[in-house]
Amino acid sequence: MKYRLLRETGQKVSEVGFGLWTLSTGWWGEYTEKQALDFLHRAFDLGINFFDTADVYGYGYGEELLGKAFGGESSGVVVATKVGYDFSGSSRGPGQRELPQDFSESFLRRAVESSLRRLRRETIDNLQLHNIRMEHVDDDRIWELLDALRREGKIRSYGIALGPAIGWLYEGIEALRRRRPHVVQHIYNLLEPFPGRPLMDAAPDQNPRFLVRVPHSSGLLEGRYTAETTFPKGDHRNHRPAHWLPNGLKKVEQLRFLEVPGRTLGQAALQWILCEPRILSCLPNIYALEQLEEFAAAPDSPPLTRSELDRIEELIAGNFGIEEPQEAYKGTMTWAASA
Template identity: 55%
Template sequence: MRYRHIAPGLEVSEVGFGNWTVTTGWWGDYSREEAVRLHREAFDHGITFFDTADAYAEGYGEEVLGEALAGVRDDVVIGTKFGYDISDEATVARRGQQERSKDFGLGNVKEALEGSLRRLGVDCIDLWQLHNPRMAHLDDDDLFEYLEEAREAGKIRHYGVALGPKIGWLDEGVHAMRTREVAAVQMIYNLLEQDPGRDLLAVARETDTMMAVRVPHSSGMLEGNLTEDTVFPQGDHRRHRPRSWLVEGVRKIATLDFLTEERTLGQAALRWILADPNVATTLPNIYSIDQIEEFAGAADVPDLAQWELARIQALYAENFGVEPGGEAVAANEHGAPGAVEGDRTNREHADAPLSQALEG
């Protein structure tokens, strides 16, 4: 494994573990024992950055992470998120993929910190992140004053911002980096979905901010295992995507075989992201031991050559030579999946944030 600094005094593995995948049910069902085992396997393969949120199954994600890593706390970096109302009443009121209610009021934020510390079983959170904040939250001086107080009190080491499509995204990310001393910003970014990540990275270089990248494999597309005939099982969020997402994605992948002579496609996708020095870590969707071995092994394969990076950019500029499909709804303006025609729940909540409804 290779390591980078995500903040002063905070070194993380280039490949991290976001436990949304194994604790929320959107990638299938995992028992608590299975989820704990995958966390421990990840650590055994050199992964030291683990990311979760209090909103993942109303604190369950934090509980699993805390149980799995209790014996190695001093050897790992823990990130979690806050800003949603995770009370039972708020959960019951939600429908489908509808975004849960936000609550960045100081009362809720203080309770959220104590709750996260308790569920994680730690005295200090290494990276505490605002979860999909909007502009008003980033402009709340009282909130950021409290974050500084929490840091001075030793309850958090650093704070950052986690961005999600449409619910706090490009404008919010730029604003956070330019107006607040956030240690890190988490965003969705991958070889197939480069915008608005490229703009966020440009500001990160300007402000000397480090980035954590989630969805580096474009919801599994860049793992190279999907075909146009793939049928996703019940409980897999990709089952709700339009067929055009699958067909177009597979055809784009077919243009990337030049990356796989010395690496798997999944490893190449990670090394492409890590070619940017302002990316500290990646958070692939991990749901098996085989994936842990493959993704951790990205540290042992060659970095992408300049000609490979240039070819990817040329392909991206021409949409990888793929004509957009004729599906009624293909994708929203930020690259997040739209509603499936005929699926009432998705149609009502097509604007739900990817990070809540689909991608941690």
């Protein structure tokens, strides 16, 4: 494993992190508590020290798992969580409905205290505003509160998560320009490089600050799907557009040249992301132990060559030679809309 520096806290963060989304929401299958804890402990044994969750993941369950696995400040892990959704009165389940948001000071303070209790920690290493909208970028009170929480020792650093779907370009750019969050979490991968690239280009410096989620395009870039692949009821991949799987398979076949001795396609997908120095860590969707072993070894697999990187850029520039419907991006995607 290799590590990058989160400058604001002085902590070294593993280039491959572990997101609790897969273990705590039911959207990627069901796991017993013991299975989930075994995943987390094995990840740590493999050098992963960065764990990313959210209070809404399993309605507190993701944080509870981290608390049981690594409770305490001296565990050697770096913990990030997210707040901003009100899930009070909701039953835990894998539904796709987005819950109401609340970014008031009173709600955020209660959410932080609840997260600390579930995580069994005195301080959260990184607190992210979960799927912010432009109105939250504009609200001075939210950012003043984050600074206050940092002074109080409740958090070490703060940032934003963009989503839930791909898009939200100017929410990220405006936050970077005006608010200077310490981290920004967004979707970025070989098959979905936009709008991640212009977002990262808006960063005020080259310091690692970006957390990349969905680095394998919901599993496509692991190279195991076929035209006959189906997903269980409730699985989030059923909500992808109809063309996502067939077109994705055609693109993946054009990337098979990245599979070389000692490097799988899934590892190459992570290597490509980690070629960008502004990325702090990538968060593959881990839902099997063999996957965990594979992805944790990605930083130490054979690095991509210049010719491989050039070929990738050619494919991306021509969208792999595939005609597709216009992507239905979410959020603010033009300057005119952000005015």
